[in-house]
Amino acid sequence: MPSHVSDTGLLVLHAVRLGGMIEARAAAARFGLEPAPVTELLLDYESCGWVRRADFAGIGGWSLTELGRAENERQLAAELSSFGTRPIVADAHTAFLPLNARFQTAVTRWQVRPAPGDPLAVNDHTDFRWDDRVIDSLGSLGRRLAALCTGPAEAMARFDGYGGRYAAALARVERGERRWVDAVGQDSCHTVWFQFHEDLLATLGIARGSES
Incomplete structure (x- = not known):
């Protein structure tokens, strides 16, 4: 039986969780996704208050907010239940x-x-x-x-x-x-x-x- 494949939205939020602070391209690469849709999702998630962007001295990236962390955990729990x-x-x-x-x-x-x-x-x-x-x-x-x-x-x-x-x-x-x-x-x-x-x-x- 093939592995269960996670929803793209979950993967993007989870890539940010695992990366701590991560650029969109790196978040896309983490799970083999295309960069453009990942960037769009991150902007959507910023509007939801789930992620924030920070840049300082040439270093920056996306990170989860507390709301984003809670949403990621909700998604993961639902996935575990669904997949068994x-x-x-x-x-x-x-x-x-x-x-x-x-x-x-x-x-x-x-x-x-x-x-x-x-x-x-x-x-x-x-x-x-x-x-x-x-x-x-x-x-x-x-x-x-x-x-x-x-x-x-x-x-x-x-x-x-x-x-x-x-x-x-x-x-x-x-x-x-x-x-x-x-x-x-x-x-x-x-x-x-x-x-x-x-x-x-x-x-x-x-x-x-x-x-x-």
Whole structure:
């Protein structure tokens, strides 16, 4: 059975939710949509009070308002009910939690390399064995993420792609582009991981930080 395909309006609002602050073209690319209709929808949503546009010093994009966040959550809940896919997403979330703890540890080890007298010393990436062990951990977690995404992606098309995006970021890390572990504003390992977590939370209506 093919994956359920989400409504375009939901996808646009959800792309803004996942992106935090995102340009229309990037929101369109997130789910393989055409940029022009996405721009029109964002302008409509601005009129509804669901999104706002901000620009400062050459940096800008669309973000959700509180009304928009509530509308996105309403749409997602209705979609889960309509598709009957809540158990699949809930199982994925349960399996994700221990992996998330391991991922947070790996990223911390990437950023911090304890030194004598300074347990919180910044990792200067001169200890290649240390970094290689972290990269190995990130690789293992990436494979588990890809496997974990299979169920939700087979049920709902919008969950597809996380594993491939994470693998692409990790490949750049392995080529020596260290910023692709945890950089913001690009599809780093951390960005992809964070967005998948946010996708699960938003879809299930769980507040971030309230998980046991």
